[in-house]
Amino acid sequence: MTDETPSVAQQSALIKGLRVLEVVATHDRLSDIASTTGLSYSTVHRILADLVAHGWVHQDADRRYHPGQRPGGLASLLERQDDYLEHVIPHLLALRDSTGYTVHFAVRRQGQLTYTVKVDGEGSNLMRSYVGMELPLHCTAIGKAVLSTMDPHQVVETLSGTQVRRLTDRTVVTRHQLFDQLTVAWQRGWALDDGENEVHTRCIGVAVPRGDDTIVGGLSMSGLGRELGPDQIAALAPAVVATGKAVSGALADLPDDRTIPAG
DSSP states (O other), rough: OOOSSSHHHHHHHHHHHHHHHHHHTOOOOOEEEEEEETTHHHHHHHHHHHHHHHTSSSOOTTTOOEEEEEEEEHHHHHHHHHHHHHHHHHHHHHHHHHHOOOOEEEETTEEEEEEEEOOOSSOOOOOSTTTTTOSSSSSSHHHHHHHHHHHHHHHHHHTSSSSSSSSSSTTOSHHHHHHHHHHHHHHTTEEEEEEESSTTTTEEEEESSSSSSEEEEEEEEETTTTTTTTTHHHHHHHHHHHHHHHHHHHHEEEEEGSSSSOO
């Protein structure tokens, strides 16, 4: 027996999840969400747990539910109609296909970096990242690559409006240590996230200029730490750098109204 009506019970899991997500915009209590959707209490509770875990819904201290950051990020990306991506994605796919690792592309707008492309790798490691997600600047490979192109005063000013907090045991949060990392990144042309944003994950990142010195974002290649040791990182970094240059060239060839606005 089930307390769901036959028509609701026959809906696919996807439709049920979308319905719950839709109702969260106007109802914040579990009982009200269940009543409005026509789904059972247990079904709604399970769906909400998944939506919270993946950033689609936020649960506050009072156990009320609210739309998370992920729907807003996805909606803003759709509204912008980023047609420049058709010129970027082939280069990201080529890097993924040649290495087998996950590749991300992020753009810089209003001082924030946001993923606009994620190309999953072949391995079993599932990154928690998603399109529309904002990146921490101080502990991601793309964030540090972009910061490394700034002078120290710009770095301090940029980070003053963000949370510089410890996400793993390896996250660098002191100014002195971060500047040391940024100096190394600038010297070699790429930055490393060594388990600083996600435990057991390493990423190689580069900043992407729009044909000149205007940094529009960056790209990275990510994999498990046990797969990306020092030797592998040294061998793969040139491919990431080359892809960054290829993407930069592709953006430079586009008309101004089709490229990423300077952020």
